[in-house]
Amino acid sequence: MEYLVFVIRKLAGGIPLVLGVTLISFTLMVYFGPDQTYELLSKNPTAEEIAQVRSELGYDQPFWIRYSDYLVDLVTLDFGYSNATGERVAGILARTVPISMALLAPGFVLGNVLGIALGLLAAWHRGGWVDKAIMGFAVVGMSISFLVVIIAFQVLFGVVLDWFPVRGWNVHDLSSYLYYVTVPTLASVFVALGYNTRFFRAVLVEEMTRDHVRTARAFGAAPAVILWRGVLMNAMIPIITRIMFSIPLIVISGSLLIETYFGIPGVGKVTFDAITSGDQPVLKAVVGLTAIGFVLILITNDILYKWVDPRISLTRESAA
Amino acid sequence: MSLPEIDLGAGADARLEPADRLRRRSPWSRAAGRFSTDRAAVTGLVVVTVFFVVALGVWLGWWGGNWAETGGGQWQSPSAENWLGTTILGQDIFARAVYSTRTAFEIGLVVAISSTLLGGLFGAISGYFAHSPVDAAILWLKGVLDSIPFYLFVAAVAFALDGQPFAMHIAMIATFWTTTARLVRGEVIKLKRLEFVEAARSVGLATPRIIARHIVPNTFHILLVQATIVFVAAIKSEVILSFLGLGVQDGVSWGLMIAESTTEVIAGRYWNFIAASSFMFVLVMGFNLFADGLQDALDPKRAGR
Numbered sequence: 001m002e003y004l005v006f007v008i009r010k011l012a013g014g015i016p017l018v019l020g021v022t023l024i025s026f027t028l029m030v031y032f033g034p035d036q037t038y039e040l041l042s043k044n045p046t047a048e049e050i051a052q053v054r055s056e057l058g059y060d061q062p063f064w065i066r067y068s069d070y071l072v073d074l075v076t077l078d079f080g081y082s083n084a085t086g087e088r089v090a091g092i093l094a095r096t097v098p099i100s101m102a103l104l105a106p107g108f109v110l111g112n113v114l115g116i117a118l119g120l121l122a123a124w125h126r127g128g129w130v131d132k133a134i135m136g137f138a139v140v141g142m143s144i145s146f147l148v149v150i151i152a153f154q155v156l157f158g159v160v161l162d163w164f165p166v167r168g169w170n171v172h173d174l175s176s177y178l179y180y181v182t183v184p185t186l187a188s189v190f191v192a193l194g195y196n197t198r199f200f201r202a203v204l205v206e207e208m209t210r211d212h213v214r215t216a217r218a219f220g221a222a223p224a225v226i227l228w229r230g231v232l233m234n235a236m237i238p239i240i241t242r243i244m245f246s247i248p249l250i251v252i253s254g255s256l257l258i259e260t261y262f263g264i265p266g267v268g269k270v271t272f273d274a275i276t277s278g279d280q281p282v283l284k285a286v287v288g289l290t291a292i293g294f295v296l297i298l299i300t301n302d303i304l305y306k307w308v309d310p311r312i313s314l315t316r317e318s319a320a
Numbered sequence: 321m322s323l324p325e326i327d328l329g330a331g332a333d334a335r336l337e338p339a340d341r342l343r344r345r346s347p348w349s350r351a352a353g354r355f356s357t358d359r360a361a362v363t364g365l366v367v368v369t370v371f372f373v374v375a376l377g378v379w380l381g382w383w384g385g386n387w388a389e390t391g392g393g394q395w396q397s398p399s400a401e402n403w404l405g406t407t408i409l410g411q412d413i414f415a416r417a418v419y420s421t422r423t424a425f426e427i428g429l430v431v432a433i434s435s436t437l438l439g440g441l442f443g444a445i446s447g448y449f450a451h452s453p454v455d456a457a458i459l460w461l462k463g464v465l466d467s468i469p470f471y472l473f474v475a476a477v478a479f480a481l482d483g484q485p486f487a488m489h490i491a492m493i494a495t496f497w498t499t500t501a502r503l504v505r506g507e508v509i510k511l512k513r514l515e516f517v518e519a520a521r522s523v524g525l526a527t528p529r530i531i532a533r534h535i536v537p538n539t540f541h542i543l544l545v546q547a548t549i550v551f552v553a554a555i556k557s558e559v560i561l562s563f564l565g566l567g568v569q570d571g572v573s574w575g576l577m578i579a580e581s582t583t584e585v586i587a588g589r590y591w592n593f594i595a596a597s598s599f600m601f602v603l604v605m606g607f608n609l610f611a612d613g614l615q616d617a618l619d620p621k622r623a624g625r
Contacts, residue, residue, distance in 0.1 A: 020464035025476065032480035139612070143605035145559045147578055148597040155585045166586065252469035257560060261582075272564070275475040287472065294467040 007299055014295030021291035022074065026067050029275065029283050035059070057083070057280075070284055074292075079285040084277055089285045092270060099169065100255040100266035106181060107188035108250055112243055114189065115196025120227055122197065123204040134197060141194025150187045150261050157183050169264040184258045199242060207235040236308040244301045248293045252286070351541075354617040361613020367606025371421055378422035386415050405591040416572050417595040423573040424555050424603065427489065431554035434493045436547040439500025444536050446501065447508025448527070455505075462498040470495055470557075471564065478566045485569045488561055492554055500546040504539050511535050541618040548611035552604055559600065574600045 045053075054060050058069070073079050079089035122134040158166035164183045171177045207213070213230045221230075255268030267286065274282035306312045355361055377383050405413050446458040465473075477491035478484075511517060512535065520530045555574075561567035562575025563582070577596035585593050 016460055017463050017467060020460060021467045024464060025468055025472075028473075028476040028480045139605065139608050143601055143608050145556055145578070145597065145600060145604075147559050147563055147575075148593075148601070151578070151582060151585055151593060152597075155590075159586060159588070248467075249469060253471050256469075256471050257564075260564065271472060272475065275472065275479065278479075287468070290469060291467050 003303065006302070010299045010302065011295065014292075014298065017295055018074075018288070018291045019071075021294075022070065022288055023067065025287040026070055026284070029287065030066070030070075030280050031063060035278065070288070073284060074288040079281045082274075082279055082282050084274070084279045084282075089281045092282060093267065093285060093289075096265060096267040096270050099264065100251060100259070100268060102171070102177065103169075103181060103184060103258065103264060103266055104188070104250060104255055107185040107192065108247075110185065111189045111192030111196055115193055116200050116232070116239065118193070118197045119200030119204050120232065122201045123208050123231070124223065124227065126205060126208070135201070138194045138197040138201075141190060142198070143194075144191070146187070146191045146257060147261075149190050150184075150258065153183050153187045153190075154261075157186075167261075167263045169262070169266075180264075184262055184264075188254065188258065200239065203235045203238045204231055207231045210234075233308070237305055240304050240308065241301060244297050244304070247297060248290055251293075252290060351617040355613055358613040358616060360609045361617070364606045364609030364611075364613060367602060368610055371603045371606070372425065374418060375422040375425040378419050383415075383418060386412060413577075413591050413595045416577060417574070417599045420572055420574045420577065420596065421599065421603070423568060423571055424558070424600070427492075427558050427568075427573075428551040428554045430489050431492045431496060432547045432551040434489075435496040435550050436500055436543050438493065439497035439546065440504055440536065440539065440543050442497065443501035443504025444508050444531055444539065447505035448512055448531055448535065450505070450509050458501070462501060465495055465498055468495075471560070471566075474557075474561055475564070475566055488558070488567050492557060496550045496553060500543065500550070503542050503546065507539050507542055508535055511538055545611060545615045545618065548607060548614060552607045552611065555600065555604060555607075 051060070058066055061069075077090075081088055082092060085092075118134050118138075122131040125131045154166060157164045165180060169180050171180055208231050213226060216226045216230050252268060252271065255266050256272055257268075258264065259266040259269040260272060270282060271286045273279070274286070374383075442458050442462075446455040449455050473495060474488060474491040477494070478487040481487040481490070484490075517530060517534055520534050525533075558567050558573060559575035559578055562573055563579040565579075567573065567575050574596040577592050581589075581593035581596065584590075
């Protein structure tokens with residue numbers, strides 16, 4: 001019951017955010033976006049034909065009518081058909097989102113798990129050569145552009161060593177999945193590790209300097225026990241926050257670059273193509289659903305807080 | 321309004337002297353002292369300065385002006401004439417990489433300065449009027465901008481502005497100010513409870529004056545560190561945006577060079593790629609070390625962490 005009230009109140013609180021995101025993106029991407037009228041017309045169209053296409057695309061409606069139509073689409077989760085291919089938008093998303101998930105999940109999990117592991121190692125040996133080596137590696141990782149890493153790994157594994165494909169996505173079983181997913185995963189783990197390790201180390205060092213950890217050390221508790229129960233579990237809140245909030249950005253922004261570069265037909269590439277061609281139904285769907293995803297993540301985040309720290313109350317505003 | 325003068329009698333000057341010396345050792349000079357003992361940070365500063373001189377030289381027309389000349393042969397290897405070889409059009413890759421340093425500084429400085437000003441302003445306002453409708457509106461705007469995927473936002477701004485060369489800058493400024501504003505807001509909420517702000521209020525200073533003269537100067541350390549971080553983020557984003565065709569529209573940049581090299585590396589022609597990515601790596605690495613050192617020097621609590 002406590003959870004239900006909390007979720008409903010949070011959902012209501014997320015409405016202004018969703019309205020803001022949809023309004024700004026609608027204004028930018030749809031109202032000022034590319035005009036598709038002439039792409040859908042034959043050569044030398046008559047005035048009636050132009051007017052007809054414009055009314056089919058909804059261009060002749062005033063701004064607020066078009067925006068409220070969009071909100072109706074969002075509430076009913078029905079975004080109609082793509083202007084470019086005529087395919088149902090829901091069908092496009094059902095086809096491309098799983099590809100992006102399969103593409104990004106291994107890199108996302110490995111990037112965070114290895115980041116936490118390296119952060120723990122560095123924090124435990126704070127000031128020593130292990131710490132310095134790990135942090136040096138992290139700064140180097142932070143200083144290399146994602147694009148440069150992608151190109152370097154593609155050339156190394158795809159051209160020089162010739163172990164993995166240069167580009168493409170032709171997955172039908174586990175071995176073909178591993179064949180296509182390895183190079184993009186290595187690239188995203190490499191880039192994520194720099195930032196993640198530094199962040200996790202800072203959080204863990206903060207926790208490691210507390211009195212209870214010093215006491216546990218003084219009593220001779222095993223390092224693994226101290227690190228797991230004394231440090232990692234207590235640092236869970238900032239860790240969860242960071243991981244949760246990186247999800248929506250990874251799904252769209254991260255997939256966009258990898259998918260464009262490797263020619264993988266995921267949701268990032270479809271969205272980018274939709275922006276450049278002005279395929280409004282697809283854009284509306286992706287942007288609106290991302291905003292809703294953000295609100296859902298905010299809620300999940302607060303529930304996870306309570307789960308890792310039972311002292312947190314969901315009913316008080318200060319806790320939420 | 322001046323304080324009444326107190327006659328300290330003979331020896332007042334001598335007693336004032338240590339206090340005077342203490343005053344001269346401001347937090348900033350102590351930070352400079354800490355910074356100068358940090359070897360990595362000083363190295364970073366030297367690297368950034370060298371790149372800045374290179375950019376300034378391009379701007380003044382001392383070097384790099386021949387970046388568009390198509391004199392040399394196609395895809396030449398490095399030689400005495402073309403230090404890093406030539407492109408498909410026979411342009412000197414070294415000159416292009418040097419000229420791109422100017423592009424990088426232009427983007428980095430414009431975006432870093434503008435987004436820091438914007439973030440400082442909005443952060444100070446929303447912190448000073450915390451929990452008021454103004455604060456709620458600014459927080460809402462931050463939340464909204466943070467929830468729109470960055471590359472989609474840039475692409476949308478680029479198209480909405482219809483090929484304007486500054487579309488990329490505007491999009492970056494519009495998204496990068498939010499972190500600065502969040503940090504400044506937190507600091508201002510802390511500051512406004514302190515005695516000196518209360519004193520300023522009690523002598524009847526106007527609110528805008530309190531914010532501008534007494535609060536904002538005390539957030540400069542945050543603004544400085546954030547500006548260096550945004551500078552790096554802007555240079556790194558430029559590369560990806562230029563690859564996607566949303567970045568630099570005319571001239572040359574490391575991003576355009578890397579974008580150009582994506583088809584060349586498959587054919588084993590690496591010089592364009594190596595030149596652009598190593599120039600960029602050295603500058604970004606230098607800036608990261610500099611920013612780290614700055615952060616440690618300005619926040620003694622963080623040093624050694």
